[in-house]
Each structure stands twice: as C-alpha cells, then as structure tokens.
Amino acid sequence: MSVLVFAESSEGKFKKSAFEVTSYGKKVSELLGTNMVVLTINSNEPSLLHKYGAQKIITVTNSNLTVFNAKIVSNIIKQVAEKESATTIIVDSGANGLYVAPLIAVELKAGYASNVTALPSSTSPFIIKRKSFSSKAFANCEISTDVKVVSLAKNSFGVFENEVVGSVEEFSATIVESGITSVSIEQTKGKVTIADADIVVSGGRGLKSGENWGMIEELASVLGAATACSKPVSDLGWRPHSEHVGQTGKPVASNLYIAIGISGAIQHLAGVNSSKVKVVINTDPEAPFFKAADYGIVGDAFEVVPKLIEKLKEFKSNNA
C-alpha cells in the first residue's frame, strides 16, 4: 500500500497546488506508515517535487496529453495506482482535480471525499474533514472502502519544504480512447486569477458604478491581487460574471480577502469564508460582513481606498 499524489502541471510547469498536494500527501503517508509516490504528466522538471518530500516521482511524457483529458488521466492514475499498490489517491481541488476525482473513484471502486481541509483525524477508521453546506459547515467523512480518493481544498494545508533525495522514473502509460476532443482554450494570461491568487480585492454595490473600479484595480495591482466582485455587481453588468465570488459564483480561498462596499450577505460569506484573513471596508457599521471579518474600517471607500493604495505603495517601496 502507498499514497499516490497527482501533481498537476500546465504547459510543463507545476501549478502551485502541486506543491501543496505533495506536502499534504507526504504527511498522510507518514500517518499511514507508508510511502508516497507522486505522479506528474508532461512536467518539464519533475525533480522539483523532491523539495516537498517526494522520494519517488513517476513521470509520464506523452505529446497526446498536452491538453488535460479527465478520462485519459483517470485511467493513467489507475494504471499507476495498481502498479504501486496505492490505496490513498490525492488530487487538488482545481477544475481538473475535481473533474478527474470521481472518475478515479469509479475506476478503483473507491470512496471519495472532495474539498478536504485537513489531515485525516483517524486512519482506522479513515475519517477526514471536508467542507460542506457551501462552506457554512464541515463534515467529518468516513471512507470505508479499501481504496480512498481525496481532493484537497486549495490553500487549506499549505506548502511545506522537506527536501529529500529520490528518483524520477518514466512510466509508459496506455492511453485510452476518450471520445472527447479539446477544440480551444481561452485563458487570461498575465493576470492573476481568483483561483490562484494569494490576495483577492473585491468590490460590491457600495462602489455605486462600474466606472469606479479603477481604484479597485489599482489596489489589486499594488498587492499583486486578483479582482473580484459581489453578485449584484455582476448582475448589474458592472463587472464580468467571471469575477463574481460567492455561493453561486467562484469560491475564494486566498490568504487575504479585501471586501470593499460589500455588506456580506450569507451567500457571499459562504463563498469567501475559506479565506484566511478578511478585511472589510464599508460605510455601514452594521454591515453583517464585519462579524465575519478580521479587520474592519468603517468609512467611505472613495476616501479609504486611495489612502490605502498610497500607504501600501510606501510599504512596498520600504520593504522591496
């Protein structure tokens, strides 16, 4: 038995989550008293994972796999899991991790827990904490099958360096027929995405108009942050739907979430409360968001935000 981690790369480069799932898998393997094997596909530099505790790295290089295909990848994971007698399979909770995990579960007749936020609290029975009720609660989920599949919620564990000496082994995988062809991919380049961002700056109806987003974008650019918005803002067409965060929009699990002119409806809070530190700037001292925040400023965004930008610029130049 072993722990198998799928460390995903895009255009040859590891996603940030690859280091987090590897760090996490290492700890899980220690708890289970077994070894960890990490699988990568078309990574330029698989040996980078040694730094996060990966001794044995298996790499698949195949020009047919430059675009992610869930059916093919789930089958490769099955092939490697069987070869390595893996009984715990760990993936991330990105778009591809969540796509592939249920397919792996069926391939391996495994119970699956998605959006897991912690190490197993018990290994026998195997009990693991995961988000539920749209992040308003957690469920401690017992997986009773021999093989277990886990997807780790982004930013819930962290990245830990743990340099080890190890090997990188090439695996020649069988590629199954998938019945799915990728036609095109549109991805914003050079802009921090909400999914990847350490810091998210988000604006609400309190900003009064889409034309007032200049200062939100400037604040985001000073912080290297992604921009987001509340549901009413995207409904009003002030900002694109892709920026809508909350229960029915994108979830946010950043280190820092700055909410400006957002009152904090329960559905909005559900989508953002996985963020570690929340700052709320709002004119209304009774705004429910203050109850969920770590730091709050009661004040007019049009006065506070430009000052904040100025102070952050000073801070950045002093700490550069």
Place this chain on the structure above:
Amino acid sequence: MISMKILVCISHVPDTTSKINFTENNTKFDNNGVQFVINPYDEFALTRAMWFKEKQGATVTVINVGNASTEPTLRKALAIGADDAIRVNCEATDGFAVAKEIASVIKNGGYNLVLAGKESSDYNGAMVPGMVASLVDFSFINACIGLEIEGEKATASREIDGGKEVISTSLPLVIAGQKGLVEEKDLRIPNMRGIMMARQKPLNVVEPVNSENATAIASFEKLETKSSCKMIDASNVEELVHLLHTEAKVI
C-alpha cells in the same frame, strides 16, 4: 435523427439562506423550520433541458434519490416543465451509492443525455455526475458552462482555472452544469398552469438496487466563530497596513 432522451438529476437541498444547525450530537442536519428547494446548480441543468425539449423535441425526465419528503421538489421540477419524474426510494447518504442508483435507472430507461448540477449546495460532494458517467460509460463534461447538441454531436464548454475550454464530443453524455449553461436571469420558475399540470404528471417511485455506501458522515462541525473583528479608524489606514504585515503576516 436520434431523439434526445434527457434525465435531469435533482437534489433536494435546504434553501441557500437557511441557518445551518445540527442535532443528535452533531450527526444529523437539523431540518426544523428549513425550506427545501431544487439544488441551485441543478436549476441550470433543468432549464437547459427545457430548452432542448422546446427547441429540439427532447423528452425530459427528472430523478431524485431520496425518501418521500423530496417529492414536493420533484413536483416543482414537473411544474417547470419536465414530462415525468422518478424517485428512487432510499435515503441518499453517500454520493457513490446515489450514482449507482442513477446509473441503474439510466441503463433501464435508455437515456442518452444526463444533465445535473456540478455539486449540491448542501453536501457539496461534487461526485455524482462524474461517477454516473463512468458507471454507464458515457462521455462526461464537468463544470459545464455551455452546451449545444446537433444530432449526436455535442459542443460544450467547461470552466477551467482562469478561463474556459471548448470541447467537442457526442451522445451519450453526462453534463455537470453550473451558471453559464443558461444565464441566471433565464432560469425557469413554475407558473400556475405548470403547477396544475404537474399534479397529473407521472411521478414513479422505484425501489433501490441497494448499493453499498462507500462513505458515511461521522459528524458535522459548524464554522468556528471568529474572534471579534479588529476595527481600525478610517483616518489611520497605515495601521491596517502595519497589522496585515506584522500580525496577520499576509503582505
């Protein structure tokens, strides 16, 4: 031309504004005073199905795996316009078991397009559609934000981290949808005529194939309540920068 026989998976979930509480030593969801609705993600799937019914002559069956208490939610889906409903008569406590029940109905019913929400807003398992696809060996698109069908050919788009991917595939197909599959403003709600008609539509109760559970919920936890928010004066913004750096250590 092949006819589209659609099965829409409907989860019966607490209204999104519900207070979340637990009973029996935090092992059961407290549904006292809670109103149940069609899972918001499933509404996008159902509305898209109605579109295929009206424009392309598809038939639409809705399915729920659950006990009799979920029937009002299935009736609501019938009132929105589904032709008939199936309830698999068992408590849904594990995504894998639910997927096996739905897979069995698909095999017996000859459906060629299965539409579902990408997850339920209560347990957020995000697994049933993918598992169903894998069990019946249909193609599968997760987090689907657009779907067109022409004969057997399907063009779908899915959300990826930071963008979207357009995919070409074919029926039979399982779709796990979300906002974008239809726009939120286009979501259907039942009208009076629909509600009246729904009473006459068939709601068939079928017995489960009794799939074994792969997971169980040992207990629930509510979110820890935040230690109180540290308020900073609007004239003292540098204090916020200082705290974010030295105390929160996020900048």
